[in-house]
Amino acid sequence: MLLIRPPGVYAPQGDTHLLVSCVCREPLHASSRVLDLCTGTGxxxxxxxxxxxxxxAVDLSARAVATAWLNARLHHRRIRLRRGDLLAPVAGQRFDLITANPPYVPAGTGTSAPGCGAALAWDGGPDGRLLxxxxxRTAPRLLARGGVLLVVQSSLANVPATLTTLRAAGLRTTVVARRRQAFGPVMTARATLFERLRLIAPGEREEELVVVRGVRER
Known part of the structure; x- marks a missing residue:
């Protein structure tokens, strides 16, 4: 799919494609209400x-929201776009499907604050789990009964923690997709950090992408 992507907006990559493949398997129809968090290009x-x-679709970046609007126009799709912090723009609403491709790259900075500028698209805080x-913790509250949450992340950002937290929030969870891929430029630049944190073995330059699916019981 042709997408406009100006500088500073996260380019669709392996994680995007893996999440899209899972969305395409969901039984969506005209009455389905979908929320896409951290939408990027849309x-x-x-x-x-x-x-x-x-x-x-929601994103904190004004540039990303504008980009998603342009891509929706390009493909003649109707998407309601909101700028804001995760669920804040849709508080109190309910959705049948929530998708998220949040920043999840461990920064190892020793601070709870994410990066700035373009790094906001990938920096996930010290352990990758800031967002x-x-x-x-919060997205399950916005799911309708029988609703589904799909989250994509790297294996370096503690997949078991995602499963545990979603189960604690009342969702039935499974890993529905996996994909191994070589490090891109951002991960490669931090490979020494990942080795020091023992997230990867010495010399390892691959990660596994994972999509976690959580279902709210009816």
Missing amino acids: AVALAASGKGAQVT LDRIC
Whole structure:
């Protein structure tokens, strides 16, 4: 799919494609309400809209929201776009499907603050879980009965913690997709840090991408 992507907006990569493949397997229809968090270019939101769903897409970056709007226009899709911090723009609403491709790259900085500028698209705090934990704790509250949450992340950001937190929030969870891939430029630049943190073995330059699916019981 052709997408506009200006500098400073996260480019669709392996994690985006893996999440899109899972969205395409969900039984969406015209009455399905979908929320796409950290939408970036809007690639995942476009996939859900392509199945006829009513889609809302959220991003903290004004540039990302503008980019997703342009891509929706380019592909003649109707997507409701909101700028804000994760669930804040849709507080009190309910969705049948929530998707998220949040920043999850461990920064190892010793601070709880993420990076700035373009790094906001990938820096996940010291252990990569700064936004992942927030999503896992709060997104289940916005799911309709029988609703589904799909979250994509790297194996370096503690997949068991995602499963545990979602289960504590009342969701039935499974890993529904996996993909191994070589490190890109950002991960390669931090490989020495990952070795020091024992997230990877010495010389290892691959990660596993994982999509976790959580279901709220009916």
